[in-house]
Amino acid sequence: MAVEIVQAGxxxxxxxxxxxxKIFSTLAAQPKDAPLTIGLCGGxxxxxxxxxxxxxxxxxxxxxxxxxxxxxxxxxxxxxxxEQSNFGGLKKLLFDALVNQGAIEASQLHPFVTDDxxxxxxxxxxxxxxxxFGGRFTVVVLGVGEDGHVAGLFPQHxxxxxxxRAFFSFKDSPKPPPARMTAxxxxxxxxxxxxxxxxxxxxxxxxxAFNAAGTSTAECPAxxxxxxxxxxxxxxxxx
Numbered sequence: 291m292a293v294e295i296v297q298a299g300x301x302x303x304x305x306x307x308x309x310x311x312k313i314f315s316t317l318a319a320q321p322k323d324a325p326l327t328i329g330l331c332g333g334x335x336x337x338x339x340x341x342x343x344x345x346x347x348x349x350x351x352x353x354x355x356x357x358x359x360x361x362x363x364x365x366x367x368x369x370x371x372x373e374q375s376n377f378g379g380l381k382k383l384l385f386d387a388l389v390n391q392g393a394i395e396a397s398q399l400h401p402f403v404t405d406d407x408x409x410x411x412x413x414x415x416x417x418x419x420x421x422x423f424g425g426r427f428t429v430v431v432l433g434v435g436e437d438g439h440v441a442g443l444f445p446q447h448x449x450x451x452x453x454x455r456a457f458f459s460f461k462d463s464p465k466p467p468p469a470r471m472t473a474x475x476x477x478x479x480x481x482x483x484x485x486x487x488x489x490x491x492x493x494x495x496x497x498x499a500f501n502a503a504g505t506s507t508a509e510c511p512a513x514x515x516x517x518x519x520x521x522x523x524x525x526x527x528x529x
Contacts, residue, residue, distance in 0.1 A: 332376025333434030437488030438510035442472025
């Protein structure tokens, strides 16, 4: 477990480019026959990193990009065409550009499709889909919320007691919409690389809790990401 903090200083763009390069170097360092997966979150914090990833993708060999499978770390239980869909946001900000440039194929994209007929809304099926590519995230990207949550793992919430190794759904999210699916703790901690984004003054309290001695993962779930093999934290908050 290695934790690196990238302070944005005067240039957040440069810090995010550094994180994007770390993502691609981690992917490139995997064995040639190993599945490559990236778990991406939704939310505002990730927008700048998506721009950096698209920019850095032009510097990557085609055989590397062609191996990467993109999954969701969390999703709202809405149709993919709904404006609240995390995948829909990622599609507009990153995926469409990569597909249109021929950098990746549409088949490399793995949206979570809500299945209202299933009690788990399709989480077991999504876990099976991930299992076809190693059953884990090589890289997981997580924006940190004002309360210290990552993905759908909210502080002091019953979701943190769920030991499902892959994905699960719940209907009482503290943030709207209430019905969501999320990767479980095991998927986040098993990543080769986790990227944590503490961006914006609104994350000041979460950043302070994250750095305070004795803070538990129940109080600040973002701490789960530090259990990955390597963790890179990008922040524009000093101290």
